[in-house]
Amino acid sequence: xxxxxxxxxxxxxxxxxxxxxxxxxxxxxxxxxxxxxxxxxxxxxxxxxxxxxxxxxxxxxxxxxxxxxxxxxxxxxxxxxxxxxxxxxxxxxxxxxxxxxxxxxxxxxxxxxxxxxxxxxxxxxxxxxxxxxxxxxxxxxxxxxxxxxxxxxxxxxxxxxxxxxxxxxxxxxxxxxxxxxxxxxxxxxxxxxxxxxxxxxxxxxxxxxxxxxxxxxxxxxxxxxxxxxxxxxxxxxxxxxxxxxxxxxxxxxxxxxxxxxxxxxxxxxxxxxxxxxxxxxxxxxxxxxxxxxxxxxxxxx
Amino acid sequence: xxxxxxxxxxxxxxxxxxxxxxxxxxxxxxxxxxxxxxxxxxxxxxxxxxxxxxxxxxxxxxxxxxxxxxxxxxxxxxxxxxxxxxxxxxxxxxxxxxxxxxxxxxxxxxxxxxxxxxxxxxxxxxxxxxxxxxxxxxxxxxxxxxxxxxxxxxxxxxxxxxxxxxxxxxxxxxxxxxxxxxxxxxxxxxxxxxxxxxxxxxxxxxxxxxxxxxxxxxxxxxxxxxxxxxxxxxxxxxxxxxxxxxxxxxxxxxxxxxxxxxxxxxxxxxxxxxxxxxxxxxxxxxxxx
Numbered sequence: 001x002x003x004x005x006x007x008x009x010x011x012x013x014x015x016x017x018x019x020x021x022x023x024x025x026x027x028x029x030x031x032x033x034x035x036x037x038x039x040x041x042x043x044x045x046x047x048x049x050x051x052x053x054x055x056x057x058x059x060x061x062x063x064x065x066x067x068x069x070x071x072x073x074x075x076x077x078x079x080x081x082x083x084x085x086x087x088x089x090x091x092x093x094x095x096x097x098x099x100x101x102x103x104x105x106x107x108x109x110x111x112x113x114x115x116x117x118x119x120x121x122x123x124x125x126x127x128x129x130x131x132x133x134x135x136x137x138x139x140x141x142x143x144x145x146x147x148x149x150x151x152x153x154x155x156x157x158x159x160x161x162x163x164x165x166x167x168x169x170x171x172x173x174x175x176x177x178x179x180x181x182x183x184x185x186x187x188x189x190x191x192x193x194x195x196x197x198x199x200x201x202x203x204x205x206x207x208x209x210x211x212x213x214x215x216x217x218x219x220x221x222x223x224x225x226x227x228x229x230x231x232x233x234x235x236x237x238x239x240x241x242x243x244x245x246x247x248x249x250x251x252x253x254x255x256x257x258x259x260x261x262x263x264x265x266x267x268x269x270x271x272x273x274x275x276x277x278x279x280x281x282x283x284x285x286x287x288x289x290x291x292x293x294x295x296x297x298x299x300x301x
Numbered sequence: 302x303x304x305x306x307x308x309x310x311x312x313x314x315x316x317x318x319x320x321x322x323x324x325x326x327x328x329x330x331x332x333x334x335x336x337x338x339x340x341x342x343x344x345x346x347x348x349x350x351x352x353x354x355x356x357x358x359x360x361x362x363x364x365x366x367x368x369x370x371x372x373x374x375x376x377x378x379x380x381x382x383x384x385x386x387x388x389x390x391x392x393x394x395x396x397x398x399x400x401x402x403x404x405x406x407x408x409x410x411x412x413x414x415x416x417x418x419x420x421x422x423x424x425x426x427x428x429x430x431x432x433x434x435x436x437x438x439x440x441x442x443x444x445x446x447x448x449x450x451x452x453x454x455x456x457x458x459x460x461x462x463x464x465x466x467x468x469x470x471x472x473x474x475x476x477x478x479x480x481x482x483x484x485x486x487x488x489x490x491x492x493x494x495x496x497x498x499x500x501x502x503x504x505x506x507x508x509x510x511x512x513x514x515x516x517x518x519x520x521x522x523x524x525x526x527x528x529x530x531x532x533x534x535x536x537x538x539x540x541x542x543x544x545x546x547x548x549x550x551x552x553x554x555x556x557x558x559x560x561x562x563x564x565x566x567x568x569x570x571x572x573x574x575x576x577x578x579x580x581x582x583x584x585x586x587x588x589x590x
């Protein structure tokens with residue numbers, strides 16, 4: 001239907017939601033966009049101005065360090081999710097048809113529990129009296145018993161719990177955990193559609209399973225890999241809850257910095273500039289993702 | 302889902318692999334290493350959540366060893382006035398925001414499917430923005446906006462923000478439902494003398510209803526689950542359930558937090574399963590028809 005011939009119903013259906021989104025979404029974003037060029041007064045007031053100082057401050061050494069660390073941790077978490085997610089997606093895509101949906105459901109199910117709770121759950125696993133250290137202590141004690149029985153007491157010494165929580169490793173584990181379903185879904189979608197005759201041909205012509213995986217399956221699945229990797233990367237980059245709960249002083253991320261500038265530090269213009277840097281990065285990545293999707297569609301793979 | 306089921310019917314004709322057979326080269330799922338991959342992944346995915354739920358029933362404040370079954374921590378959580386109040390707040394916010402965002406989102410979904418209009422691509426992209434931008438960016442933007450226009454942070458600001466970020470989700474679900482609609486039914490209705498209003502309520506809307514219900518359940522789930530945006534838009538006295546859990550987590554890790562978390566998990570999981578059931582049941586009924 002063309003809107004011109006049906007102006008009244010068109011307006012009735014489109015306008016209420018658009019108005020709401022303009023007032024409670026677009027205007028707020030415009031507000032912090034304007035703030036990102038503003039100057040901060042001594043008590044945290046905001047003086048409107050056109051200055052790029054806030055963006056410049058993001059490039060100062062101390063902030064650049066945090067930005068670099070966020071990018072690095074998000075990248076490692078994405079890579080870890082890919083290393084776990086690719087075999088998993090491959091397994092599900094090549095599973096007997098009756099098993100595919102249940103297996104996918106099992107992967108997605110944790111995604112439906114609250115983000116905060118999923119992150120909190122890792123505290124009990126990783127802390128010094130948590131499950132991992134508890135398990136390791138148990139193994140340690142059994143070996144200790146064994147060596148004592150063999151007449152070698154005190155060979156292993158006391159068990160010292162591993163420092164698993166409140167550091168970068170914990171944050172990376174948390175981000176990987178959250179990102180995994182977002183990677184498995186696009187990978188599965190690509191691997192499921194993949195023309196299996198290529199794989200059969202490769203195997204028939206004498207390539208082994210590894211060779212086939214690396215030279216045929218992975219290149220064919222590349223659009224899905226790119227799409228999933230970029231998605232998990234932006235989700236990890238913008239996250240602040242994981243670093244907040246599982247991280248320590250060495251694992252501050254850009255999200256925490258934004259939250260701090262809007263909270264205790266009360267430097268909204270700088271926080272706004274950081275927030276827009278994250279947003280521009282997100283847009284750039286989404287654009288690349290769309291371009292990759294369009295190209296892979298164009299070549300018919 | 303439909304592609305999956307059609308693939309399964311096509312493959313049903315093939316001889317079924319028997320237990321004793323060696324896996325063929327592409328049956329990765331039947332190889333031992335793939336079974337190990339599945340096992341390891343599922344342990345990774347479920348161990349934290351299952352232990353969290355299990356230890357909410359543990360009769361010990363020191364979380365790690367199992368001391369026996371108890372419901373004490375649920376009783377404590379139920380009798381915790383702050384938690385109670387936070388739960389009520391969450392329900393109020395989720396209820397109000399779902400009501401508004403379902404109506405507005407459904408109308409938006411219909412409009413986007415139905416009408417051709419200038420700049421449709423741009424408007425389409427704009428409407429999906431709340432889904433794609435990082436939550437923290439939207440959270441701080443809402444905080445700055447409400448501060449600028451002098452609206453004190455409270456249940457209203459939380460609800461308004463939740464409506465804004467759930468509208469696109471409802472619109473996506475309703476629009477997808479609209480995709481299967483046979484528009485000639487509307488023409489028939491109008492030929493038979495119904496006006497457009499009657500046609501909408503008696504022909505179009507009944508068809509859309511499962512999509513609208515699924516969208517509403519999704520909006521409700523997203524709203525009670527939201528932490529980040531609520532964190533920035535809530536003020537003193539307007540604590541929601543996830544925000545309360547967060548402050549408990551920051552304070553100390555106790556089985557009471559596990560109990561409160563388990564309640565939230567059960568609630569959201571139940572709602573999501575309900576939404577899926579609505580969609581799959583109507584899907585099946587229509588295929589039979």
